[in-house]
Amino acid sequence: MAENQTIKADHLPVLTWFKNNLNEVKIDISGDTLEAIKGALHPAGLIKPEYPEGIEVKEGVSFSYLEELFENKGYRIDREEYVAGKYPIYQEQIFPTGMGEGIDDLIKMSGVPVRVIEVKAGAKIDKPLYLHYIYPAGSEDIDVTFIHVNEGAELSVIQNLDSQGFNGKGFAGTQTRVIMEPYSKLHLSKVQCLADGFSYFNDMGCRIEDNAEFNYTELAIGAAESYLGCHADQRGYQSKFRADIGFIGLQGSNTDINYTDVFRGKKSEGVMRFSGVLLEDAKKASRETLDFRKGCTGADGDEEENILMLGRNVVNKAIPLILGEEEKVNGRHAATSGKLSEEMLFYLETRGIDERVAREMMIRSNINRVSRLIPNKEIEGFVEARIDRIFSECDGNCRQCPTAH
Amino acid sequence: MEEMRKDTPIDNEKGDNGIFLNDVNRDLYDFREEEREEDFFKVDEGLTEEIVREISAAKHDPEWMLDFRLKSLKTYNKLKVPLWGPPIDGLNMEKIVTYVRPKTDMKASWDDVPEDIKNAFDKLGIPQAEKEALGGVGAQYDSELVYHNVRDDVAKQGVVYTDMESALTGEYEEIVRKHFMKLVPPEDHKFAALHGAVWSGGSFVYVPAGVHVDIPLQSYFRLNAPGAGQFEHTLIIVEEEGDVHFIEGCSAPKYNVANLHAGCVELYVGKNAHLRYSTIENWSKNMYNLNTKRAICEEGGIIEWISGSFGSHESYLYPTSVLKGDGSHAEFTGVTFAGKGQNLDTGARMVHIGKNTSSFIDTKSICKSGGISTYRSSVEIGKNAEGAKASVNCGSLMLDSESRSDTVPAMDIRTDKSDVGHEAKIGRISDEAVFYLMSRGVSEAEARAMIVSGFANPVSKELPLEYAAEMNNLIKLEMEMG
Incomplete structure (x- = not known):
């Protein structure tokens, strides 16, 4: 019988006041869950995908093999280079991810194998690779993927975790590491439509070489607990990273986010956009970091967060960091947080749109901004179904209901 | 963690003995008056119960203040050094002299102030500024005020502007007792506890209800003794509808040993009152500036912080505004300039408790020649702070790639009936x-x-x-x- 575990994850790159409770998050994982993951036949929830030509896939690779691979490729970076500035951090990884070493430990502890996807140099793959995981209530699984996009290759990948229902508990986690070789392009979409009682984590790490372009779209619209981490290492000259994140914090849910974009390459460009809706007593904590390292001259980083708060007891925490040790850069951050604008509601009402419909429109537009970036119509359907449910189950007492005012 | 911090190299220039050195010419502020042993009373280096008792006795504290000091010392010994800010391992409390008093009473005329001390303030232009533009001046030299004066017309309005010791032992004792370290309790952090144990000097200001003080009051703090600490306490109470502008300035000559400043400022802003608190901080670059400032506003009260941070080797400075009353408002406007050998961690904290409160933070950070500037803040909107509005705007300018500039702004919002906006930019000329x-x-x-x-x-x-x-x-x- 495995012991219960508490993992520390989503570390802020630099520490701040402990009273803010934003330096890290603790995730409790029961011994039963660990046992279930250990005992599962992996990949447990994945519907057998159709792999297009130009892709080589190996299932069942050990995590230690992956670590050796990174070590042999010389990816290990000095602590001085790893640590943001001169500040202490808790842990280090050979290949950093947003959630950190704790997730690597969890994967090693549970013995989950890795799927390695090799995209051949120069391959231009038009049809998105769709990895669809079905996790009905009671599922407990972790899925680990390493994607190596070789020079000049282009690909779109969608990872969709779906419970095919709204009720039930479970545990689902994914970790994905990506290496973008020069001049390659990847659009990776991760979608979480799990049942309301699930615990979920999505840990992401990527390394982007010269002139490579990585677009990352993440949508989290289910689950009771969601932990989302991403670490982008823009090593390459003129490398590009764009992340669009959309989430709905359901009643009683907790969303914890840690995104870091590290600029090392000259003229590298990074954009991160967060759109979220918090309902009722949903809690959210987000850490969003633009980290300009010495030598990234001409780098440009832009980050924005817009949170719609629709509940009397919501908790919205954010800490958008800009760390700079290079003079010739431009970094911007903007955040807004609040309720639906009364002016907007009034305007829509004057056009015959009642308050309830107007509120629904605003929620949909916030999430659809992200969902429409995912090249799959089925996903849009999942999103619509989720939002429909929020409104159909509404008992007239929650904040989004006009009758409650 | 401690281990990691210890072996993390710091980009500051240090001498062979690990003591910070700075050879930049800052004659305007860095001049020093050599102190003759016989002209000063000082306690031994370090921090012990005996030293705290000695300070209390030298200052003729009432009994409750001695108890308070001893309790604070216990708290200090229990609390850990903060891990999140600039490393302060160069500060050795065993080497800090916590109390240095010139052997002179506080004077109300510059002519009565000992010549060498008067010269120091003359060079800083304080007597001249008093004549030209101030309603009252307090001048502290090392641990005690050596000069305090308030203009007659200001005093006639009922405004009290005196040194903390006179307030503590005179007719204002009960007011002091009611307010002293209530906003910044010693348990707040290690250096607040240190302050509670060894505080000395500082100013007490009381502005009666409805009184508007048209010209600013100023306190100037000069720390002249090498290896010493300055722990002045500023307590300002502005009653209902009152209005005052208080300016504080600080400087010290440079030494090749660490000096420490752990002052404390507590500001009570009454209903519909207005207080502007301006600081030009220019401590020498061997100074550890670990200062705590906090204000609380009642209904409709307004606190404005204006802050210029230029000096110090390392700074931890985050004025806090507690917006307790409905409709209260806080503004923080600050600039920080971190040059060679400086690691300045500055910012602000806004705590919204009352309804329809508002706050605005506007800061500029500049770093140059290897300086490190960190903007750190927290905007907290409580569950009952409906109608709160907060805006944060922070800009950083890096003048070279030897330097470092970070912004670390936190937000914690617990009501949907609020609007919070944040904007940050980093760039170059x-x-x-x-x-x-x-x-x-x-x-x-x-x-x-x-x-x-x-x-x-x-x-x-x-x-x-x-x-x-x-x-x-x-x-x-x-x-x-x-």
Whole structure:
């Protein structure tokens, strides 16, 4: 019988006041869950995908093999280079991810194998690779993927975790590491439509070489607990990273986010956009970091967060960091947080749109901004179904209901 | 964690003995008056119960204050050094002298102040500023005030402006007892506890209800003794509808041993009252500035912080505004300039408790020649703070790639009936702007200095003219150095 575990994850790159409770998050994982993951036949929830030509896939690779691979490729970076500035951090990884070493430990502890996807140099793959995981209530699984996009290759990948229902508990986690070789392009979409009682984590790490372009779209619209981490290492000259994140914090849910974009390459460009809706007593904590390292001259980083708060007891925490040790850069951050604008509601009402419909429109537009970036119509359907449910189950007492005012 | 911190290299210039050295010429502030042993009373280095008792006895504390000091010392010994800010391992409390008193009473005339001390304040322009633009002045030299005076017309309004010791032992004792370290309790952090144990000097200001003080009051703090600490306490109470502007300035000569400043400022802003608190901090670059400032506003009260941080080796400074009353408002406008060997961690904290409260933070950070500037803040909107509005705007300007600039702003929002906006930018001086100015006959160095002054303008324009000029001089001085 495995012991219960508490993992520390989503570390802020630099520490701040402990009273803010934003330096890290603790995730409790029961011994039963660990046992279930250990005992599962992996990949447990994945519907057998159709792999297009130009892709080589190996299932069942050990995590230690992956670590050796990174070590042999010389990816290990000095602590001085790893640590943001001169500040202490808790842990280090050979290949950093947003959630950190704790997730690597969890994967090693549970013995989950890795799927390695090799995209051949120069391959231009038009049809998105769709990895669809079905996790009905009671599922407990972790899925680990390493994607190596070789020079000049282009690909779109969608990872969709779906419970095919709204009720039930479970545990689902994914970790994905990506290496973008020069001049390659990847659009990776991760979608979480799990049942309301699930615990979920999505840990992401990527390394982007010269002139490579990585677009990352993440949508989290289910689950009771969601932990989302991403670490982008823009090593390459003129490398590009764009992340669009959309989430709905359901009643009683907790969303914890840690995104870091590290600029090392000259003229590298990074954009991160967060759109979220918090309902009722949903809690959210987000850490969003633009980290300009010495030598990234001409780098440009832009980050924005817009949170719609629709509940009397919501908790919205954010800490958008800009760390700079290079003079010739431009970094911007903007955040807004609040309720639906009364002016907007009034305007829509004057056009015959009642308050309830107007509120629904605003929620949909916030999430659809992200969902429409995912090249799959089925996903849009999942999103619509989720939002429909929020409104159909509404008992007239929650904040989004006009009758409650 | 401690281990990691210890072996993390710090980009500061240090001598062989690990003591910070700075050879930059800052004669305007760095002059020193050599102190003769016989003219000063001081306690031993370090921090023990005996030393705390000695300080209390020397200051003729009432019994409750001695108890308070001893309790604070216990708290200090229990609390850990903060891990999140600039490393302060160069500060050895065993080597700090916590109390140094010139052997003179506080005077109400500059002519009565001992010559060497008067000379120091003359060089800093304090008596002249008093004549020209101030309603009252307090001047602290090391651990005690040596001069305090308030203009007759201000005193006639019922305004009390005196040193903390007189307030503590005189007719205002009960008011002091009611307010002293209630906003900043010693348990708050290690250096608040240290302050509670060894505080000395500082000012007490009481503005009665409805009284508007038209000209600013000022306290100036000079720490002259090497290896000493200054722990002044400033307590300001502005009653309902009152209005006052308080200015504090601070400086010290440079030494090759660490000095410590762990002052504490507590501001009570009554209903519909207004308090502006301006600081030009220019401690020498061997100073650890671990200062705590906090204000609480009642209904409709307004607190405005204006802050210029130029000096110190390392700084932890985050004035906090607690918006307790409905409709209260806080503003923080600050500029921080971190030059060679400086690691300045500054910012603000806004706590919204009452309904329809509002806060605005506007800061500018500049770093140069290896300086590290960190903007750190927290905007907290409580569950019952419906109608709260908060806006944060922070800009960072890096003048070279040896330096480092970080912004670490946190937000914690617990009601949907609030609007919070945050904007941050980091960048460099635009080549186009420098080129434009140079094409108009301005040298490159002057052009860069002009652009930096313009960047800091939101702060300087909020200061009285004389202080704005001083701030611009400091920017110019910093730009010329390194």
